[in-house]
Amino acid sequence: MTIERTEPKSGRVQQTRAVERIVTGQATSDGAGVKLTRVLTQPLQRRLDPFLMLDAFRNENPDDYLAGFPDHPHRGFETITYMIAGRMRHRDSAGNEGLLENGGVQWMTAGRGVIHSEMPEQEDGVMEGFQLWLNLPAREKLREPWYRDFDAARIPSFQTADGVDVRVIAGESHDVAGAVTRDATAPLYLDVHLPAGGRFSQPLPPTHNAFLYVYRGDASVAGEALGEQQMAILANDPAADGVVIEAGAQPARVLLIAGRPLNEPIAQYGPFVMNTQQQIQEALADYRDGRFGAH
Template structure:
């Protein structure tokens, strides 16, 4: 009998956000509210400028970390604390909103393929009032493990003795993994962590079950995950983090612990206090 390692499998929903950006929303849709502490996972992936050119104009956040990973294309970032910069292919922006910040992310390209992901990590109650901070992780600073037919981009966490550069408020792992046909990899769904795989390219086999591009898989904790590529090339994101297991309230760009705190966040924003 094969040990059960898969908890559930879901697919994203097409939504429009920002000023009209077309997104594949995998977490924070009508079927999946959150997978603690992951409160949003969006994929933006299009060669049509109409799908992304409007971008994400200035907007607020409180109580979370937002992680933007660009695989192809480029984004300009600016925030209300005079931070900013250019995100290029392979770069990551890891922003701790904490007690509150405003930022915008706008395409730095008028045509071509834009492909990337935004992830929200919910901060635990004791960290929701941290001072905002911003980590720019350039492609050159993100380690890559390369073996025959296997590539692992280590954004956060530790694998095979290699540490990702992200400084975590929430203990987490974030890898972008690529496998040639027939190649295999073993990953661990840690005890007391929620672990996910999102297949962004090709097809894979996990514990003798077939999965394809566009599927998000949640795993039973404290299990070994065996993944094999069954197409010419396959790729997936591996996300794992320790859940907060706390009450939460969500309102637009804010995630707090109570409805009163959400109301206060909107009030602070309207009064210009989120900067």
């Protein structure tokens, strides 16, 4: 249920962060040839710690998505998959299975290791969504895997007095707690739908790394214009207490993502993200020797 509200004190921003850099997503493919846009790439991992990757996909041609993402391993981080349109079936080696549909979120903690597949359950129509990779602190990288599905009705949401609709996937916004919280990284993950000329304010701790991604229309932050499929890395300014996002002449849809940096070494080899190269070698050996399980 969406609640209409005036802006609470906890939603006010006195000084917005500025845009440090604008990044345009790169067209690529993953899985068994699924076409997607990679927005947060490996060279940005240190700057946007604790986030490791953001992929956006919007395909209307079934040939671009039907092969899906067959069995593949992960270790050392979390994946958050958010579907806008379409249906995707998840299965993993921990025995979890779920169907991700319009507006739903799948949150998976790979921990010490999991093998999973994500396969479309449709033969035509639009398939659209996002996958975000969130790092785990060193002490949790070998924890037990965890998985949870949230259908659209279970994602908390609210509407501001200005008609902005906000879905709170993680963290807290305007006194509304999201579906998931994490102590170490304190992630904020919002899907913000702004009407034409609409304005949305979100407080942010000055030490948190933050970025936003425009996936419909255009928007601006501190006078910096952002077009569709552009990401804005927000400056870490001790004097700024949050961000103010404004839509242009057309409605806009924006992902706003922020988190507490771990400030730990990052060692990545494909689907394994650890702290040292030795740990990567251990992950490869465990996977090769069947210690991740199979389904």
